[in-house]
Amino acid sequence: MKLPLKKIHLDGGTQTRARIREDIIEEYAEDMKAGAVFPPLVVFHDGKDYWLGDGFHRWGAAMALNLDSIECEIRQGTLADAQWFSFSANKANGMRRSNDDKARAVKSALRHCKGDRSDSDIARHVGVVHDTVAKYRREMETAGELSPRDSRRQDGASCENRKIDAQDDDMPGQPARVVSRKGKTYQMKVGQIGKAKKPNRKKAGGIAKDAAVPVRKPGQMIPTLTISIPLNNPEAAAGALLSNCEPAYLRKMVARITTTLDERSAK
Structure with missing residues (x-):
């Protein structure tokens, strides 16, 4: 069955x-054009x-x-x-x-509401070895990014009673990092955009008394990603952003762009 491209949501953390x-x-795109x-x-x-x-690159090509x-296999769910399926795609x-x-x-699967499964189950689903899942689970629990599996079960954090929100930090897909302009590519550090400021954070490193996670050390790089934005195709550019950026980040970006354009028009 064919679905309109604009009707397919890309901002669900999949x-x-x-x-x-x-x-x-x-x-x-070239292959599609050739038949x-x-x-x-x-x-x-x-x-x-x-x-x-599944199919972000094909969606982008279309x-x-x-x-x-574009032709789609539609599943009820x-x-x-959709998120859980996406972890096994490709x-x-x-x-x-x-x-x-x-x-x-793997990290996205561990954060998911179905992530209280065994390491072996998650490994089979994602398509990696058991040791890989165990390694990331240990790292995430040590860093405070993930609660122990037993406590998650006691909390009843199932997909039936937990609200699934694509903007939740526990959902896969972190803010992305773009942009190309006039032939030059720039990196945007957006890891902290839209996040509440943690109280009593020390500027020189270390851990604040009431902080839940370690303070980032001075000079530590924020993860970034560079993608190309086609300047002659606004819809394709929008698709590239939707494929990589969190909704909250995009809303802030659009608001900022709109405000700036309004200010320039008023001059």
């Missing part, structure tokens, strides 16, 4: 690759919205070609179902996953 590759989008037939996107329908579970719709087909892709998928 993009689990470390980054969207513009060269792959361009390659897919190549691609597998349908996997989309989850919750009765109201359509959430993309958008770059200004197509109105919630946003949580483990056996599609563009080969990098180690960063696998790490992101």
Whole structure:
């Protein structure tokens, strides 16, 4: 079944690759234009919205070609179902996953409402070895990013009684980092945008008395990602941003751009 591209939501925390590759989008677009037939996107329908579970590069290629719709395999399910499915996407087909892709998928699965499963179950689902899941679970629990599995079960943090919110920090997909302008590529450090300021944080490093996580040391790099934005195709550019950025970050970006344009128009 074909769905309009604009009807498919990309902002549900289901993009689990470390980054969207513009060269792959361009390659897919060329193949589509030449008549190549691609597998349908996997989309989850919750009765109201359509959430993309697999096929971000194919969606981007179709958008770059200004197509109105694309072939989709529609499955009935919630946003949580789409997220959980996305962690297993591309483990056996599609563009080969990098180690960063696998790490992101594992960490996202551990944070998910279904992440209280055993390391072996998560490893089979994501498509990695058991030791990889165990390693990231230990690291995340030590850093305070993840509660022990037993306590999560006692809290009843299941997908049935926990609200799934794509803007929740526990959901996969961290704020992205863009931009290309006039042929030059820039990196945007956005890891802290939209987050509340932690109280009593020491500027020189160390841990504040009431802080929940270690203070970032001076000079420590904030994770960034550089992607290409097609300056001659606003819709494709919007698609690239939607594929990589959290909704809260995009709203702040749009608000800032709108305010600046209004100020310039008033001059």
